[in-house]
Amino acid sequence: MSDPFGLRDLDEATLASTPGVKWQANPGRLAAWVADMDFPVAPAISERLQAMVTRGALGYPNWGPSPSPAGRLFVDRMSSRWGWSPDLERVHDLADVLQGVRIAVELLTQPGDPIALHTPAYHPFLNSLREMDRRIVELPVGADRVDDVESIIVAERPRLLILCHPHNPTGHRFDRSELERLSAIAEAADLVVVSDEIHADLAHQNPSGAETHIPFASVSESAARRTVTVTSASKAFNLAGLRWAVMHVGHEELERRVRAFPDHFFGAPNIIAVEAALAAWTEGSEWLEAVMEVLDENRRSLVDLLAQHLPGARYSPPDATYLAWIDCSYLGEGEVPRDIFRERGVEVSPGPQFGREGSGHVRLNMATSPRMLERIVTAMGDG
Ligand SMILES: Cc1ncc(COP(=O)(O)O)c(C=O)c1O
Structure with a gap:
């Protein structure tokens, strides 16, 4: 072979x-x-990084206004790969995906507030919520459990849902019908949805022939307005140590609050990580x-x-x-x-x-x- x-x-x-x-x-x-x-x-990545290091091209980058070129490429990639058109004005570079989740939790909720997520859950989400003193509202995983999800959300009234999409650790794919139900539930409960789509490129062919992945923000107008999407090239291309991720803030209030921070308050992207993401997404x-x-x-x-x-x-x-x-x-x-x-x-x-x-x-x-x-x-x- x-x-x-x-x-x-x-x-x-x-x-x-x-x-x-x-x-x-x-x-x-x-x-x-x-x-x-x-x-x-991927050779495309290692060759680009080696060339960069050999040339000593490690000074301040000439990128112009943020986001970085990888943040800009994110917009094109979402559009060409998943048919979703993020707004470039609302794209922010991050060091990692978890940082975006924590920013949304910190700026939109208070200690003691309930936050929902599907469990079993990626453990750094659970640990972050515990460290930030938020109350965890557990939702069951599975397309056949959406009625239960709705009842729990109606009863517990969380302010925010962390959607791990696709889902770690179960590998569950949220299909369009499940996402549309979740969007309707989120609208009724006025939930902010933080959609972590870092595993999207690792979705297998859908046996039904339908899409392999659907960005939550693309599901409806209402979802677009309430969703914070976080992702990175790091999981699918095995670059976790490089530290670059991206956040798209569809939620108006969060976008305003993030923009109110001085430039570089959340750090500035690493030139090698950005180059790696560019290579991954163009040649990988x-x-x-x-x-x-x-x-x-x-x-x-x-x-x-x-x-x-x-x-x-x-x-x-x-x-x-x-x-x-x-x-x-x-x-x-x-x-x-x-x-x-x-x-x-x-x-x-x-x-x-x-x-x-x-x-x-x-x-x-x-x-x-x-x-x-x-x-x-x-x-x-x-x-
Ligand atoms: C769902 C999910 N989100 C985030 C991460 C980690 O991403 P980062 O290192 O960019 O925070 C992982 C890593 O396995 C993950 O599975």
Whole structure:
């Protein structure tokens, strides 16, 4: 099988010596936890960055008024890829996606205020809300649970919804009908929606033939006015350490409040991170397609690997992301399954990190070669 980007030929010893938290935090264990990929970065990106460093082009950039060129490219990319036209005037560079979420929470809500999100939830959302003393309102995940979402929102009256779209850790894709319902619910409750779309490029083909991803802000006029979209090239292109993300503020009051801060109050973008995002979004599509092929193969083959090595585990292939949300409660509750896999030499993320529903679950990172995935799941098994 042709493998021009070396995605299928990963060597365990080389991976184990990869700098960074994924492989260095737990020496001696196979790393399948934090959401970094094992794949080599796209050549289009590494070549651009190498050329930049070789030329010493690391001074103040000549970008003109903000946003950065990557912020401007975000507007074109949303339009060409997902048919949504963000307003350039409302685009802000960020250091990371979580910063945008925190800005919205800080500026639009008060300590003690209820904030809704689908649980299990990406744990830094939960941790941020706890640190900021906001009350977490838990919503169930699933297109068949929207009536429950509506009842909870009517009862709890949150001011803000953090929509993780596509959803980490379950890999759930919010289809148009679910998004339209959420938009109507948000309108009725006058909710601000912070839509974290960092995993959008990692959405697999939609079996129904419909769109793979629909930006929440594009769903209706009402959604456009109440949505803060945050995203980055970092997840799909494996650039998490570079620190650049982008925020589009459709919500009038938040936009006014963000603009009221002095220039650079929230920091200024890193020239290398911006260059990497430009390379990713202009020249990275072949690499991304090749990655998606491997991820598609992995999410399917995991069904058989689990049946063979952990027959009690329950798992459905995710519609998006490279994360597998696996119910291993037959092994025990709480963090017991994670601890068992640790003893067997594999580091996965413990389910309870993502909230109460995570008890007995683990999140496994599948962004590796098919051979490494097999090696990881074999090690997790007791055979
Ligand atoms: C849903 C989601 N949002 C945000 C992030 C992190 O993005 P950043 O490092 O830009 O805050 C991740 C990383 O895995 C994620 O899964």
